[in-house]
Amino acid sequence: MTEIHDLTALEQYRFLQRGELGVLEVVDHYLERIDRLDGGLGAFHTVTASEARARAREVEASVPRTAPLWGLAYADKDLVRRAGVRTTFGSRVFADFVPDESDELPLQLDSAGAVSLGKTATPEFGLPSYTENLVAPPARDPYDTSLGAGGSSGGAAVAVAAGLLPFAPGSDGGGSIRIPAAVCGLVGLKPSRGLVPAGSGQDSLAGLPVAGPIARTVSDAALLLDGMIARRGDRILHHHTLRAPTFDDGLFLGAAVRGEGRFQVGVTTGSPWETAYDIHLDPEARAALDVARDTLVALGHGMEEFAVEPAPDYPDAFRVIWQAGASQIPVDDDSEQLLEPLTRWLVHRGRALPASDLVRALATLSAYERSIVRQFDRFDAVLMPTLAMTPRPIGWYDRDDGERNFAQQVEYTPFTSFVNVSGLPAITLPVHRTPDGQPMGAQLIGRPGGEATLLSLGRQLERRLHWDRVHPPQW
Template sequence: MAELHDLTALEQWQALQSGEISPGGLVDHYLARIAELDPGLGAFVTVTPDAARARAATVETSVPRTAPLWGLPFGDKDLTMRAGVPAGFGSRLFSGFVPESSDELVETLDAAGGVSLGQTNAPEFGLSSYTESLVAAPARNPWNPELGAGGSSGGAAVAVAAGMLPFAPGSDGGGSIRIPAAACGLVGLKPSRGRVPSGSGIDKLAGLVVPGPLARTVADAALLLDGMVLPHGAPAGHRFALRAPGGDGPFLASAVRGEGRYQLGVMTSSAWDDAYDIDLAPEALAALERAVGEFAGLGHGIEQTALEPDDSYAPAFRTVWQAGAASIPAEGGEQEDMLEPLTRWLMRRGRELSARALSEALATLAVFERSLIRQLSRFDAVLTPALALTPRPIGWYDAEDGERNFAQQVRYTPFTSMVNVSGLPAIVLPVDETEERLPMGVQLIGRPGGEAALLALGAQLERRLHWERRRPPVR
């Protein structure tokens, strides 16, 4: 008989609906998994067993079963605030901070019937594409604990891949859902800007950051996305003041049906090519080739494409990345000394920027957004490698030299940040494995508001490759 954590999130939800399992029983199962596995993997920075059990009891008695996530456990990324639970933002600067109120995304997931088990590991202020901070153990890849899990939603990815959660929300400002999903063999979806009402991205610098799901299957990712998007008693406020095109779900139907034939572009160029030497590992190209072959076998149109040269993107994105760190609330030498070297370098560089430099960078990225959408517009979706390299070892990134660190991040993951700048949706799919049994994925970039097509394509590929059957050694 399958263990509960071997079931998909959708299967667990169905078992909850039928009464085969209870919210409390499911929470106890996952809390036991966390106690057993997390000390060696670093998925969580805070686990809240008492609050989780109390919440499960409340869900069972007081939340309608029609709520889309009824009784399903998840973890809050440690960049979000839940009232009464320590929120460290991956930083010594916030050691001991306990918020009195919750972020709107937290309230939305609660209204959807979910049960939080704690805070998942994230790098300092989510600024890096790896999850190795000074306040917690590194997030270790369940496929090989000597390797990193990616970031900044690294803890969430570890928890899902290792069977400590059925799925988890993450946030993505330059690839922070898709990078750890690819590294840990998961499905990771970055929604369109404006898709998730409690995290539209419009209030973020350059509109980069949006929340989205990490899951083992396409249907599970769609299930969690529906919990983030569909109205079900969450705070109303601006819930429908801003929408991405293409409808507001439910998206689960698209993932379950997996229907349609599409015209796909295939691309190995990136927005960083004019600024850095981007070398694609053989494993990354093999994963892309496998996905292309499978999609062609399914009858989809396939056409090679490439981006137009553009040397304006790299300096503009660097400027915005640095500017985003300028508002970190560290004043004076003592507080600055509590920051990690990379964060301190970013913050100082960001504070040195002029208003003119930031304004020009934002204008440049707005032009790039329109250009990228135009270039990809003849395709229903565009296929790229998810990562340029295989998952990186723990300690691989330079912790002291900000310039070198930035270059390392670009060379590892050159295909993700341009999607955030353009506000487009994208999904990472775990199509392949290396000879060492490490996951290798591909990315599908959709049209504005094109989540349904991405989920349908992902479901079709999943039915051929059955990545839901793969298990890392720790499971």
Template sequence: MTALHDHTALELHQLLQRGDVSPVELTEHYLARIERLNPEVGAFATVTPEAAVERARQVTSQLPKAAPLWGLPLADKDLHRRAGVPAGFGSRAFTGFVPDDSDELVRAVDAAGAVSLGKSQTPEFGLPSYTEGAGVPPTRNPWKLSLGAGGSSGGAAAAVASGMLPFAPGSDGGGSIRIPAASCGLVGVKPSRGRVPAGSGLTSLAGLGVAGPIARTVADAALLLDGLIAPTGYPAAHRFSVRAPGDDGPFLGAAIRGEGRFQVGVMTDSPWDDAYEIVIAAEARAALEVGIEALDGLGHGIEAMAPVPEPGYAAAFRTIWQAGAATIPVDGEAEALLEPLTRWLLLVGRAVPARQLAEALAWLSGFEERVIRRFASFDAVLTPALALTPRPVGWYDPDDGERNFGQQVQFTPFTSFVNVAGLPAITVPVSETVDGVPMGVQLIGRPGGEATLFALAAQIERRARRSRRTPALW
């Protein structure tokens, strides 16, 4: 008999709809699994068993089964406030903070009928691409516990990969969904800017940060994305006049069908190349070749893209990242509680002149236009998901913010520019290293091109024929 956590989220949705399992039964199953596995993996910052069971009962009695995520368990990333639940934001500076109200994304998953089991672990304020920090155990990669799970949605990815959740929402301002998804052998989706009403990116500096799904399959990711976009059903209720162009969804059909032939560009340069030594590891190149062979074998047009230098990118992006950190609500003596990386970003960011910030924003706006023009002849662009294999726990320099930032760029040079350009992207696992750690590829779409990405990712998923197994540790 298949254990509940071995089912995909879509299969669990079908079981719930048929009444073969109840929201309470499903919630209790995952809570038991969290109790057993989380001490070793470190995926959760907070678990809320009593509130979760009560919520499952409420969903059963008060919400219609038509709610897109009805009865499905997930967790809120610990950057998002849920009323009455501790919100640490991955920082010692917020130890003991319990908000009185909930963020819009949390309200959205509730409206969609989901059951939150707690808060997934995140690094301090979601700034790093790894999920480690002082005062809390590191979030470990379920495929090999000596490795990190990536970040900043590392707790969400580790929970899904180890079967403690069927899927989970994350946030992505520079790769924070796609990096941990790729590290943990999962599907991660960064939607177009403006696509998800409760996490559109339109209110963030330079429009970087958006909300999206982390899941084990392409269809599961589409199921969760549909719930995030339209928690009470399509059409989605967008709050801004600016919204993602293209197909408005739902996207589950495109992910299930996996149809179409497309023109795909292959890109191996990054805008960080002029500022850092970027080396693509053999394992990452091998994964890219698997992706190319899969798409070529399916009849898609494949074309290698010539490198395009962008020597101003590193300075402009660093300015924006530092300026964003400058708004962290920590001052005075409390700054001593921050991680060295956070403190470096915050202090440098607060010293950035207004002119420098304005010039960086203008430069990145021009960069967005150039990227979209460069990609215009392709339906999607294929890149490595990561330049290196998942990094060991403790690999990043904990004391030198400048060096730490550089290490992150070398690990994941293919993600942040997608946020700057506001484009959708999806990571898909396609291969494994010699010791069984998954490796993946990234597909980047046109503005509003999520449907095409889901179709291509589904085809790669079928072609690669990777099993849906959870790590052998459990």
């Protein structure tokens, strides 16, 4: 018998619209699964069961059914404030913090008719690419709980993969949606800079972090993305937001459902980190890339291998931005002792940076952005690995040596951060399974505002490779 969590988010939405499922019924189903299963997974920092049930009743009673996410369950990433709900930012410094006001993204998802079930796990202040902190247990890969889920949207990915949520929003400042989605066998979409008003990247240092969806299917990712974009009719309600194309059944959902078109795709394994670090592609990461490439060719798309130009100034510039961003963490001498060693190292390095280093780094990354857009311009999309290695075990990263930790993160994820620097959209897709069943992803990177093309390509791959009904066997 099909259970609610076996349905895609889009299927649930259609059942809800027809009255064949109730909002409270859906919420109760997921809350029961969270209560029963999350102890071994670490997907949630906080579960707001009573608030979710009250919200479900409110949605059924007073929210118009035309809302794009009406009645669907999700959870906020624990970097996002929701009024009255404990928000830790993954740090002991804020272990008991309860904000009085909400950030923009939860308010937008409320207006879209969704129901939050709590807060998903994140590393301290979302800085590392793995979700292990001192506030809560680590987020574990549902396919193999000895492995970490990646980060920083690790809890969101675990919850979706294990059927604790139908989909979830994440944020991506250097790969933080794509990395855990690839680990957990999911679709993860990092939008173009400026597309999602509540997480546009426009107001952030170097424009790196943007908000986007994590889902089991391409259509579910498009559905959530549509709900994250504030709009009135055809008008998007943010002056910095890219104007998205309009389809009859949603800004992006139409492209994801139809999956139409033939495109010219470039393929490369070049990384801007390779001038400073020893970047190796594991055989299973190469296999994922090969599966995606060969399938796209079989589907009739043009394919051209190419090499990206070396970027010897990129590694130092990105490191400066990472450290400078940490310098803004609101800690004083008394609370600093609660920070984890890696965060403390980043804060100290960031606060010691001369202003001239920051100015130079910003200029370097701006020039790099223009270079990548120019190099990718002859393609509709560029195919690359998402990760260079198979998922890393819990505890693999050096928690005390900042330099070593940084190197480990680069060696594991050398293909993600440059997409944030360039402001381009990217989608990771679970195209491959290792012999022991571990998912491996490949990513497609689009032109500025090219989400519809990525969703169309993703849907074509999904129809051919059938990952949309694959679940971790033990969950």
